[in-house]
Amino acid sequence: MKNLYIMGAPGSGKTMVALGLAQKFQAEGYKVAYFKPVGAPCFSPDQYDADAVLLKETLQMAAPIADIVPFCAGSSYLSGNRRKEKLAAIEAAFQRVSADADLVIIDGAMFPFVMCSWEMDDISFARRFNAAAVVVIKLEDDFSFDRALFYNEHLQLKGIPIAGNIFNGVPRPLQAKTEGIFVPLLQEKGYPVAGVIPRRAEISSPTVAEYQAALGGEILVGQDRLHLLVEDIVIGAMTLDSALRYLRRSADKAVVLGGDRADLALAALETSTSVLILTGGLYPDVKVLARAEEKGVPVILVHYDTYTAVEKMHRVSRHLRPEDKNGIRITLENIEEYCNWQAVLEALKS
The missing domain is CATH 3.40.50.300 (P-loop containing nucleotide triphosphate hydrolases)
Structure with a gap:
């Protein structure tokens, strides 16, 4: 045989x-x-x-x-x-x-x-x-x-x-x-x-934990929610006016955006989001962390730029x-x- x-x-x-x-x-x-x-x-x-x-x-x-x-x-x-x-x-x-x-x-x-x-x-x-x-x-x-x-x-x-x-x-x-x-x-x-x-x-679908391991970022919120599945990756590069319509298209997603985009981060937290990946090493507004805590959404801070972070995330598999x-x-x-x-x-x- x-x-x-x-x-x-x-x-x-x-x-x-x-x-x-x-x-x-x-x-x-x-x-x-x-x-x-x-x-x-x-x-x-x-x-x-x-x-x-x-x-x-x-x-x-x-x-x-x-x-x-x-x-x-x-x-x-x-x-x-x-x-x-x-x-x-x-x-x-x-x-x-x-x-x-x-x-x-x-x-x-x-x-x-x-x-x-x-x-x-x-x-x-x-x-x-x-x-x-x-x-x-x-x-x-x-x-x-x-x-x-x-x-x-x-x-x-x-x-x-x-x-x-x-x-x-x-x-x-x-x-x-x-x-x-x-x-x-x-x-x-x-x-x-x-x-x-x-x-x-x-x-x-990879878990939040698998993305965190690939990026090596700092977990700011949601240490106990790293088991969540991520079915899509969305880059937060849109204007606030179109953000909600765009973000609602994907469920159980990872939203990757600069740590200084508190407006987009808060908008993402009002949709089906599994994790926020904040790039550039920029700590977010305290309102973002408080809302993420309420919603049960992990927030991970990385020092890569957005493009590099997304490239690394695309290599992650379950x-x-x-x-x-x-x-x-x-x-x-x-x-x-x-x-x-x-x-x-x-x-x-x-």
């Missing part, structure tokens, strides 16, 4: 698809292990890959985290000429993790091409670990679909079996286009589609934690309801 390699672009939800499939295959009676050969950079010895911790606990794996994620790659990994040593360590860790498993679900790196110079990219590992691929697609526009198609073509050229493509977290405005255009295009080219999973805020039982359950429901997991399983058996 082949193993299963989950690959895709950052923010596509690879780990959530891996988690859902792992739970489903486990429920079908298979012994499932999880492996991530190349994790995100770790900046301290006691820092662990959050995805690995989640899968380890959910699947009740006995393997240590150091085996589940044997290597963390930084963006300057070529500076150290230790390819053979690292590759040997990754292969040895895989043998230990997979020893008692019927199949291993392997989680891809940030991009499938990461560490291609050392032949330690996703496609090279898929061949090395006898794995079929599932490509997880995050749709933003037609170019993101082109990227997914490019991955499929490269997999085919390299002789890696494709168990399916899964469109994940598809927003409602793109649902019809996905089913009417993107899915048929993939199928016409001979690439299997295993599912179209609609966006669910419970597992796709990470489930082991204690989030509802989110973990939803990943399984998505696979059962929206995915042809049987076809994926059959591809692993062939």
